[in-house]
Amino acid sequence: MRSERRGGMSRQAPVAPPLGSGRFLFILIIVGLACVTLMGRITLLQVIDRPFLQSQGDARTLRHEAIPAHRGMITDRNGEPLAISTPVVTLWANPQELPTDGIQLFMLAQALGMTPDDFAARIERYSGREFMYLRRQMTPEAAQRILDLRTPGVYPQREYKRYYPAGEVAAQLLGVTNVDDVGQEGLELSYQPYLAGHPGQRRVIKDRRGRLVRELGIMRDAQPGGDLALSIDQRIQYMAYRELRAAVAKNEADGGVLVMMDARTGEVLAMANLPSYNPNNRTGLDPRGLRNQALVDVFEPGSVMKPLAMAAILESGIVDRNAIVDTSPGWMRLDQFTIRDFRNYGELDLPGILEHSSNVGMSRLALRLSDTAIWEKYNQLGLGQAPGTGFPGEANGSLPAPVRWSRSERATLSYGYGLSVTAVQLAGAYTALANNGVRLPPSLLRLSEPPQGVQAIDPTVANDLLHILETSVGAYTGGRRAQVEGYRVGGKTGTVRKIGQQGYTTDAYRSVFAGIAPISDPRIVTVVMIDHPKAGEFYGGAVAAPVFSSVTGNALRLLDVPPDLEVDDE
Structure with missing residues (x-):
């Protein structure tokens, strides 16, 4: 420190304050404000905004x-x-997360079975979205091989x-x-x-x-x-499909249907259709194979309706059970139409009319009845009505109301023309013949107990017709190929002309057989229809009856139904 002397006196110079004290105070203030701001922010985040932030975090994780x-x-x-x-894995991707690396995309496209160009085009098409399928329904093993590539943006x-x-x-x-x-x-x-x-x-x-x-x-x-x-029995279903396919191939037919019902419960034991398709591999699918013809397609049944019309004739009381009908000369004229038999059968009793499938005999009997008698019987047997199975698109068939019917219309109805049915409806109607006159509604589901049926035919008449049907498949009849070794069976053949653009055709037929077995204690009813056989034979007894014989015989043995016919007697 320096001192000066002036006029005999000395004076000391003043001491300056430290240069950093104001700056230090300023820094303290800044730090304090920062701490206050930080504490406020922490309080805001932890107390006030915590629920919102928590929800946002959860939304992202x-x-x-x-x-x-x-x-x-x-x-x-x-x-x-x-x-x-069966469990499968579907792979999907977020196009916005997929890598841009060409090698990774190439490996992913190769694993998916796609070309790199196709895969790149697919990514470009979905570039504005966050989701696109890579491959649907893969086996877990195949999907895991792709996931092992660890490509970003690919998820299972x-x-x-x-x-x-x-x-x-x-x-x-x-x-x-x-x-x-x-x-x-x-x-x-x-x-x-x-x-x-x-x-x-x-x-x-x-x-x-x-x-x-x-x-x-x-x-x-x-x-x-x-x-x-x-209600289906898979064993019988396999046999029915196998035999139906063999018959369609042998006869070069367009297709076929087989329905087998339990005569005691109405349960459908087998329902086979051709053409068919493999539901596990639908490539090259023929759309015709999708149709369940047994339930959704209708056809004119032809002569298989004669036993059902005969029920109305016998119940009327107008015709004696021992009546004889003269069918000569084998044809008759009605309303400018000609009704013909295969040949002139002369005089026939009622079993003979069914055995020879005489259209003339049935027509002359039908014309003795009231206008509505046969229609009412068909209606009682469920024809023209939905079967009620619950199957989508099941057909009602067609049973025209008896309004101003001509004589020819009444006659043709008795031998199966002028109406249309499904195979299931026809089988359901035949359950009345097999079940003491009680018609059972068809069921596609297994039943715990028999359903309530409808008494559609007098029990005595049903029993008589059952035995007449047995004679219709005798050794010298058109239905003889329906016979089953060891069992008494009965049934009726039908050969129906198909309808073309100009009316009934002369070269296209449906071959039909409806039968019951065994006659002593009916267990099953089977209906077979082969559509347009072209290999030569087309009669129901030659084309459809053998299918009935094979399938019914195997089914009876599978169901452990005891034989009711000695082989020697047959």
């Missing part, structure tokens, strides 16, 4: 995933699976796929589901709400790539669909 419901199984009457659901989705062990054998009856496992045809469609079940839901945490981090719990359990037990 917490997911609600659907748990697919297992579709119910369809089985035959013995519990054998006819339609089951668990699903179920329908599988049909019987393949084409019962395709039209069961129907199919689409790629989303929703019923589209047949019983899969009819019972869609029952079979589908209800999906569940779970909460999970996933990372930003969609990978599962943790499962938080089940919010709602998946409810599997109900199982459906059909």
